[in-house]
Amino acid sequence: MGIAAGKAAFVLSTERNDVRCPTTGEMAPKNARSLLNGHSDDPEHGDDRLGKQAARLNEVLAGASAGERLARFRDEVDGKIVFTTSFGPEGQVILHLIAEQQLDIDIVTLDTGRLFRETYDLWAETERRYGRRIRAVYPRQDNLEVLVEKQGINGFYDSREARLACCQVRKVEPLGRALAGAVAWIVGLRANQSSQRANTKLITVDEREVLKFSPLFDWTREAVHAFATANGVPISPLHAKFFPSIGCAPCTRPVIPGEAERAGRWWWEADDKKECGLHLAAHRQGLAGA
Numbered sequence: 001m002g003i004a005a006g007k008a009a010f011v012l013s014t015e016r017n018d019v020r021c022p023t024t025g026e027m028a029p030k031n032a033r034s035l036l037n038g039h040s041d042d043p044e045h046g047d048d049r050l051g052k053q054a055a056r057l058n059e060v061l062a063g064a065s066a067g068e069r070l071a072r073f074r075d076e077v078d079g080k081i082v083f084t085t086s087f088g089p090e091g092q093v094i095l096h097l098i099a100e101q102q103l104d105i106d107i108v109t110l111d112t113g114r115l116f117r118e119t120y121d122l123w124a125e126t127e128r129r130y131g132r133r134i135r136a137v138y139p140r141q142d143n144l145e146v147l148v149e150k151q152g153i154n155g156f157y158d159s160r161e162a163r164l165a166c167c168q169v170r171k172v173e174p175l176g177r178a179l180a181g182a183v184a185w186i187v188g189l190r191a192n193q194s195s196q197r198a199n200t201k202l203i204t205v206d207e208r209e210v211l212k213f214s215p216l217f218d219w220t221r222e223a224v225h226a227f228a229t230a231n232g233v234p235i236s237p238l239h240a241k242f243f244p245s246i247g248c249a250p251c252t253r254p255v256i257p258g259e260a261e262r263a264g265r266w267w268w269e270a271d272d273k274k275e276c277g278l279h280l281a282a283h284r285q286g287l288a289g290a
């Protein structure tokens with residue numbers, strides 16, 4: 001049977017949990033199956049042990065600075081922690097704080113193959129600045145070949161379903177591999193980035209059954225840029241050209257004054273509730289459509 005908007009990259013079969021991408025035919029990751037089966041990512045509804053850990057860490061870390069939050073989180077959480085960055089200003093600030101404190105946290109980026117030239121340049125500059133390699137995770141070649149064969153190289157403009165299928169192949173599936181073996185996932189979400197992200201919390205339990213940690217959840221955009229300027233953190237030159245939020249090049253345009261911070265992402269879609277599928281809580285709550 002078909003599924004609702006926001007979950008359109010998959011089709012449910014009659015067998016419970018058999019959720020497949022209509023483009024590639026591959027099984028959806030466990031997190032997506034949980035989502036479609038109505039599971040929650042709230043601490044109180046997720047894995048009990050992780051939920052309790054998240055609740056405790058929320059209390060412990062709430063009043064700390066972002067740098068202290070990261071260091072304390074590393075101390076408190078046993079196991080592999082992965083930070084994923086797309087080289088936005090939030091990601092750059094978090095990367096700076098991790099590198100400066102030499103925290104044992106994996107730094108990973110999802111290279112969709114469709115990023116801006118400026119993003120690749122910033123990636124290289126960031127590695128030079130901090131003296132560490134940023135691990136790249138790529139789409140699976142077989143999935144990509146099937147996707148492009150089916151929808152064409154820019155097929156994501158044709159329909160919402162096609163766009164979701166592209167994000168699934170280029171972002172969501174690689175994220176699952178980026179988080180393999182991890183107990184926690186650090187992201188650059190802020191609550192005031194968009195209405196879809198307004199409920200962002202410091203720490204939740206993600207559908208992928210990892211702690212999801214947003215150390216800048218209560219920062220403003222201005223605070224992020226002020227920190228970057230004060231600390232010499234490299235950021236994309238595109239921000240000065242009215243790109244407050246930067247994703248894949250063909251799916252990002254500059255905003256005009258007064259537009260929302262993420263208005264330039266997938267701008268051709270009428271629905272303003274837009275995400276790519278990496279942040280599942282927004283989907284579950286019906287607050288995001290991608």
Ligand code: SF4
Nearest residue numbers: 156166167170248251
């Ligand atoms: S943002 Fe655009 S190019 Fe990038 S993965 Fe999604 S649909 Fe594809």
